[in-house]
Amino acid sequence: MSTAEETSGEDAPWGEVTPEAARRLLVAAVDAFAERGYHATTTRDIAGRAGMSPAALYIHYKTKEELLHRISTIGHERALHVLEAEADRDGTAADRLAGAVRSFVRWHAERHTTARVVQYELDALGEEHRTEIVALRRRSDAVVRRIIGEGVRDGEFDVPDVPGTALAVLSLCIDVARWFNARGARTPDEVGELYAGLVLRMVGARQVRK
Amino acid sequence: MSTAEETSGEDAPWGEVTPEAARRLLVAAVDAFAERGYHATTTRDIAGRAGMSPAALYIHYKTKEELLHRISTIGHERALHVLEAEADRDGTAADRLAGAVRSFVRWHAERHTTARVVQYELDALGEEHRTEIVALRRRSDAVVRRIIGEGVRDGEFDVPDVPGTALAVLSLCIDVARWFNARGARTPDEVGELYAGLVLRMVGARQVRK
DNA sequence: ACAACCCCTAAGCGCTTGCTCAGGTTCGGG
DNA sequence: CCCGAACCTGAGCAAGCGCTTAGGGGTTGT
Incomplete structure (x- = not known):
């Protein structure tokens, strides 16, 4: 037991x-x-x-590739869930963007072992499995783009290129899995906090107070 | 001939x-x-x-690994050269940071085939060769940190965490090699320009005019 | 008691891997 | 015309790969 x-x-x-x-x-x-x-x-x-x-x-x-597929599917679903949960909260776009980045980054830092496999071993999947996973990724991209878009619409953000900025934000978060080291100087929470602040600046958010 | x-x-x-x-x-x-x-x-x-x-x-x-080592060494040296060249120019810290990001990103986009090998196949190197390459990487990190530090010192930038921000900037640039696609919508120049602007926002640079 | 079931292992098959080696081809200089 | 150096190939070796197969041992329900 x-x-x-x-x-x-x-x-x-x-x-x-x-x-x-x-x-x-x-x-x-x-x-x-x-x-x-x-x-x-x-x-x-x-x-x-x-x-x-x-x-x-x-x-x-059945095969070694099926193992990778299972890992990749579950991992992507978890990460996507983390993102969407923060995106669907109430609050200003800045609140939601900061929350999403904070949680997403924390996930990639805490689970950096899993995240590394999930994010960097995609090409090792077979054709069908890969397209399946790519679809999950597009949803992550859509979530970030949606929050930024809403922030722009509400006049909270100043972003000339919404898709490009969304891409950069997601790229920044994902790359945490590559460099993060559990024995390093920063905790996952610290990195999440740092990154949330940086991203708010990237979108030109005005300082928000509760 | x-x-x-x-x-x-x-x-x-x-x-x-x-x-x-x-x-x-x-x-x-x-x-x-x-x-x-x-x-x-x-x-x-x-x-x-x-x-x-x-x-x-x-x-x-001599071996397959030596091939990777040669590629990795030359690639890192080229990329570092690109960074340092921009860092050593005259001008404000904002000018130099924007130039460095623009060139570094453009390099990773244009040479994304090489860059992918250089940035993501590091663990495949043997012990000695890897530590050799890691040393080159630390120099890239130092360059970015130096520019940001000078910007803060001169009152141009507002950065609470200089090493952390430098890390994020470099991470953002490097990850271009992962997602960039030559048949995609953006040219290397466009991505470089976009990223330079985003990074200036990350460091809280005041708008600079010639 | 015992059959049915699940879970696991020992052994190994067919193939591919990184790498080697003896020998052949090409070419400039004497 | 021949020599020797530079460069390359065909054939193949030992090791390691993903995966299969035949069968054994423990737990369960009846």
Whole structure:
């Protein structure tokens, strides 16, 4: 009933992965993919980290690529959920943009192992799976663009190029997964706060007071 | 005397790679690494793109990793040179910061094939080669931090967290290599211009007029 | 007690990988 | 006309890859 999850560097947002053995494999794969990259990771390595033999992997997943697909889908859905939750709150556009950036960045910093796989191993997916994931990404882009657009409409923001700025904001947030280091000087909260402030400046937001 | 370089998607900043056959191999490797990633690229693929047999690669390079190292070193040096050139100009800190971002971003967009390899295949390098490259990166970071610091000192910028903002600026520029597409809507010049403006806002620069 | 079930492993198949090596071709200088 | 250096190829080796197959052991319901 109780199994220590000592192999993983993160806590578990993988509760939905139901056979416990399948979850152990998936967590092991996230760690391995994040460390070495998808192509440099062997199925033997994944199975080894999960404390199983190489063959055990193929009882729960059809191929190595299916593992990546599962990770990528769940990861993108989580990240998108974080974004949308903040976007749908009440408040000024500045509040919502700051909240979205803060949460999205914090997610990428806290879950930087997962995020690295999710954001940088996209090309390793097969054709169909990749287009599926790209669709999820477009939704993230739409969320950010919507908030900025509303801010401009309400006169809160001054943005000459809304799609371009939305792209830059998202790019800035996503790249956190690349450089963030858990043993570094900044906590996820600090980075989120810093970035929220920077983004408000990028959109020319007037200082907002409650 | 005249050999069409039909295999490469870019023009050639690789003039310094001296035996012509070695250059052809290097250019082929850049294309292949950028398309599929280092680990997913085979030595046969590289040699094939350069119009040679697999064995020919090992006359000019000791290993596949040495190829990546050469690409990474030259690429980083070029990018750093672009940054430093703009940083050392005369003018206000805002002028220099905008110029640096504009050029650096343009470089990453125009040479996005090279830049992708240079920025995202770092972990594939061996221990020694990687630390060598990391040193080059720290210099890029120092350049940006210096400009921002001077702007703050001169009262041009309003930046609460100079190292953090420098990190964000560099991160923003580098990530261009990931998403930029030559067949996309924006030209490298447009992206550079857009980003220069965004960065000036991030540092709270007052509008500067000539 | 025992069959049915799930979960796992040992062994290994067929293929591709990075890389090697003996030998062939081309070409300028004597 | 020949020599030697520079450059390249065909063939292939040892190792490692993703994945398969046959079968074993523990738990469960009856």
